[in-house]
Amino acid sequence: MKRKDNDIGRPRKALRDVREFARFLASEMKPKGKIWTPFNIISGTIIVVGIALIAIRFYKGLGAVTNLSQDYPWGIWIGFDVITGVAFAGGAYVLTFVVHIMKFEKYEPIVRVTVLNGFLAYVFYAGALLLDLGRPWNVVNPIIGNSFGLSSVLFLVAWHFLLYMICEFLEFSPAVAEWLNWEKARRVVEKMTIGAVIFGITLSTLHQSGLGALFLLAPAKIHPLWYSHYIPVAFFVSSIFAGLSMVIIESTFTHKVFHDKIGNRLRASHDDILLGLAKGCIGALFAYLFLKVIELVHGGHWDLLATPMGYWYLVEILGFVVLPIFLFGVALRKRSVRLVQFTSFFTAIGVVLNRLNVSVIAFKWYAPVRYYPSWIEIWVTLAVISMELWVFRWVINRMPVFKEHPEEKEAMDDIIPVGEVVRWKASAS
Amino acid sequence: MSVNRRDFLKLAGLTGCTMLAGPPRRSEAAVASVEFYGLLIDTTKCIGCRSCEEACNEQNRLPEPEVPFSSESVFETKRDTSPGAYTVLNRFANGKDPDNPVFVRKQCVHCCQPACASACLTKAMEKTKEGPVIYNKDRCMGCRYCMIACPHDIPKFEYGSALPYIRKCVFCYDRLKTGERPACVDACPENATIFGTRRELLEIARTRIYENPDKYVHHIYGEHEVGGSGTMYLSAVPFEQLGFRTDLGTTPYPEHTSGFLYGVPLVFVLWPSILIGLNYLAEHRNKENNHEEEG
Numbered sequence: 001m002k003r004k005d006n007d008i009g010r011p012r013k014a015l016r017d018v019r020e021f022a023r024f025l026a027s028e029m030k031p032k033g034k035i036w037t038p039f040n041i042i043s044g045t046i047i048v049v050g051i052a053l054i055a056i057r058f059y060k061g062l063g064a065v066t067n068l069s070q071d072y073p074w075g076i077w078i079g080f081d082v083i084t085g086v087a088f089a090g091g092a093y094v095l096t097f098v099v100h101i102m103k104f105e106k107y108e109p110i111v112r113v114t115v116l117n118g119f120l121a122y123v124f125y126a127g128a129l130l131l132d133l134g135r136p137w138n139v140v141n142p143i144i145g146n147s148f149g150l151s152s153v154l155f156l157v158a159w160h161f162l163l164y165m166i167c168e169f170l171e172f173s174p175a176v177a178e179w180l181n182w183e184k185a186r187r188v189v190e191k192m193t194i195g196a197v198i199f200g201i202t203l204s205t206l207h208q209s210g211l212g213a214l215f216l217l218a219p220a221k222i223h224p225l226w227y228s229h230y231i232p233v234a235f236f237v238s239s240i241f242a243g244l245s246m247v248i249i250e251s252t253f254t255h256k257v258f259h260d261k262i263g264n265r266l267r268a269s270h271d272d273i274l275l276g277l278a279k280g281c282i283g284a285l286f287a288y289l290f291l292k293v294i295e296l297v298h299g300g301h302w303d304l305l306a307t308p309m310g311y312w313y314l315v316e317i318l319g320f321v322v323l324p325i326f327l328f329g330v331a332l333r334k335r336s337v338r339l340v341q342f343t344s345f346f347t348a349i350g351v352v353l354n355r356l357n358v359s360v361i362a363f364k365w366y367a368p369v370r371y372y373p374s375w376i377e378i379w380v381t382l383a384v385i386s387m388e389l390w391v392f393r394w395v396i397n398r399m400p401v402f403k404e405h406p407e408e409k410e411a412m413d414d415i416i417p418v419g420e421v422v423r424w425k426a427s428a429s
Numbered sequence: 430m431s432v433n434r435r436d437f438l439k440l441a442g443l444t445g446c447t448m449l450a451g452p453p454r455r456s457e458a459a460v461a462s463v464e465f466y467g468l469l470i471d472t473t474k475c476i477g478c479r480s481c482e483e484a485c486n487e488q489n490r491l492p493e494p495e496v497p498f499s500s501e502s503v504f505e506t507k508r509d510t511s512p513g514a515y516t517v518l519n520r521f522a523n524g525k526d527p528d529n530p531v532f533v534r535k536q537c538v539h540c541c542q543p544a545c546a547s548a549c550l551t552k553a554m555e556k557t558k559e560g561p562v563i564y565n566k567d568r569c570m571g572c573r574y575c576m577i578a579c580p581h582d583i584p585k586f587e588y589g590s591a592l593p594y595i596r597k598c599v600f601c602y603d604r605l606k607t608g609e610r611p612a613c614v615d616a617c618p619e620n621a622t623i624f625g626t627r628r629e630l631l632e633i634a635r636t637r638i639y640e641n642p643d644k645y646v647h648h649i650y651g652e653h654e655v656g657g658s659g660t661m662y663l664s665a666v667p668f669e670q671l672g673f674r675t676d677l678g679t680t681p682y683p684e685h686t687s688g689f690l691y692g693v694p695l696v697f698v699l700w701p702s703i704l705i706g707l708n709y710l711a712e713h714r715n716k717e718n719n720h721e722e723e724g
Contacts, residue, residue: 058591059591060589060591061587061589061591061593062586062588062593063588064589068588069588070509070576070582070585070586071582073586074573074577097704100708101704101707101708101711102711103708103711103712103714103715132572133570133572134569134571134572134573134586134587134593134594135569135571135592135593135594136570136571138568138570138571139570141551141568142550142551142570147551147553147565147568149551149552151547151686151690152547152548152550152574153548153686153689153690154548154549154550154572154574155550156690156693158550197704198700198701198704198705198708199701201700202696202697202700202701202704205696205700206693206697209689213686213689214577215577216685216686216689217548217574217577217578217682217685217686218577218578219678220580220676220677220678221577229688232689
């Protein structure tokens with residue numbers, strides 16, 4: 001008799017668990033905090049209109065909403081959303097290297113939020129690629145293997161995007177498990193972190209440079225000052241300071257916006273962390289400048305520097321590589337966090353400029369009719385960014401992203417009973 | 430295409446191995462020993478009748494043009510190929526003989542080592558063993574990387590369509606398989622475009638230059654440009670005056686990315702081992718530091 005009871009009881013209990021879990025998820029879906037804030041109204045409008053524009057794009061074709069042409073097959077949806085967006089997502093692999101491989105514990109408090117940012121950047125900005133594809137449903141073709149274009153750099157990039165997204169999700173998943181209170185799952189995924197990190201850094205090296213290598217196939221179309229065989233290396237090195245400066249910018253914002261979510265440890269070491277990141281930026285910027293000089297000497301296009309495109313090139317190099325090096329240097333000497341934050345913005349603009357130069361501005365610089373983005377292309381880009389920010393905020397408000405130092409936390413787990421931990425977590429979110 | 434379990438496993442194993450072994454040495458399209466078919470276009474013979482355009486239009490069931498094929502008004506501007514026109518004729522002033530303008534046909538030249546095929550991640554663009562670079566439309570995802578890569582700007586995209594394809598000359602591949610010549614060759618009344626194997630065509634072209642050394646520019650466009658192409662041109666005036674790009678070099682385009690692709694397996698082997706090593710060292714250092722602090 002007793003056994004029978006158990007047999008009925010088990011599925012019933014499972015059902016109850018599922019129902020409870022669904023209820024938990026439903027409650028978590030609800031917005032927390034005020035709804036009618038200026039940020040919500042503006043970004044909400046951008047998203048709603050953006051979705052309508054995307055609908056038009058799929059109904060009428062790319063020609064109806066973009067300024068793309070037979071001469072300019074790639075516009076800002078590729079040049080900015082994907083290529084620049086992925087460069088900015090580089091902070092995740094740099095920081096996981098610093099924290100998980102090199103064991104610099106100082107940066108531990110920001111590694112989760114950076115990985116989250118990287119993951120969302122890939123989901124949204126690499127996802128924006130789907131808007132640009134003529135037949136997006138065929139995006140699975142190079143993955144499922146009915147047609148492997150092995151000689152294509154884009155094939156490599158496509159695979160790496162997919163694999164790296166999985167790696168980043170694994171790296172972030174302990175936070176998801178903590179949110180769901182799945183202790184066993186957390187222990188499993190935590191053990192996978194180091195593997196995911198190693199694989200992720202390898203993948204990042206290859207696809208950050210791979211995005212540059214895409215343009216190796218257009219030697220006759222890209223201005224000689226921007227085209228060289230170093231493009232892949234330059235893209236990789238610049239993704240380091242692009243990522244780091246984005247981490248500084250992002251933490252500047254989150255520090256203000258999510259002030260209540262941030263643990264004591266991060267609050268205390270925040271400035272120190274930013275100064276450290278700035279040091280990393282300077283190193284990568286120096287390497288990049290050195291590479292650019294070698295590239296220029298090697299290419300021997302000195303005469304082209306005195307043309308309009310040459311001046312533009314000098315603006316990029318002197319204004320957005322040399323100047324940031326100088327400014328970061330001053331900021332570090334004075335230990336000025338403000339100047340570090342300002343210079344990061346500056347560096348980030350330089351990265352945008354570089355990526356757009358290679359993919360759009362110096363591409364077919366000789367064409368009689370030049371490409372410039374339509375307002376719809378810009379609007380949809382803003383909508384994608386807004387969506388990413390919404391999801392970012394949603395996650396930050398629910399999952400333990402700005403977690404305390406693991407040892408301290410473990411100590412707390414030891415002392416405080418489980419029920420207490422749950423209550424503490426609920427009050428923190 | 431049906432894939433059974435056995436084939437799938439074979440394919441998966443094969444791709445796994447190729448991914449380990451890295452990309453092929455050269456573009457797979459490059460099979461030097463095979464004789465490609467091609468075209469030789471002698472611009473000195475072309476009279477600008479546009480029969481080739483009309484035949485191409487019919488053969489590929491392209492939309493009717495706004496200006497009829499009998500009209501010469503189209504020559505007032507320089508035209509480019511488009512999703513609705515795989516070959517277009519343009520008129521250029523003849524410096525040598527102003528009364529006889531030069532007509533040049535523009536379409537896919539079917540490179541021996543095509544940039545578009547090496548760029549394509551789904552093998553939608555494919556170099557066939559017969560020579561034509563064809564387009565498998567069902568595989569295409571519409572990324573337009575082929576358009577970025579093509580040195581001649583040949584692939585054209587249907588921007589106006591919600592279900593767009595890339596469009597370009599495919600050398601009438603269906604006709605070729607049944608033993609026929611491309612439609613434009615059959616339509617040419619002056620034999621300005623002739624069909625043959627690439628080797629034959631090169632011999633003919635060299636003979637013409639040799640026999641008429643004053644008439645022709647001593648260059649066969651397409652013999653060496655970007656590694657050579659199936660379609661080649663002869664001309665009486667320098668090619669740069671006829672809208673040809675003469676700055677493309679002779680390096681086959683796939684070789685521009687092969688250096689990077691060689692590096693991929695290297696990074697895959699070296700990076701993880703270096704990272705594991707660094708990780709070990711870092712842990713060791715931290716442990717020692719802790720010891721010092723304790724001691």
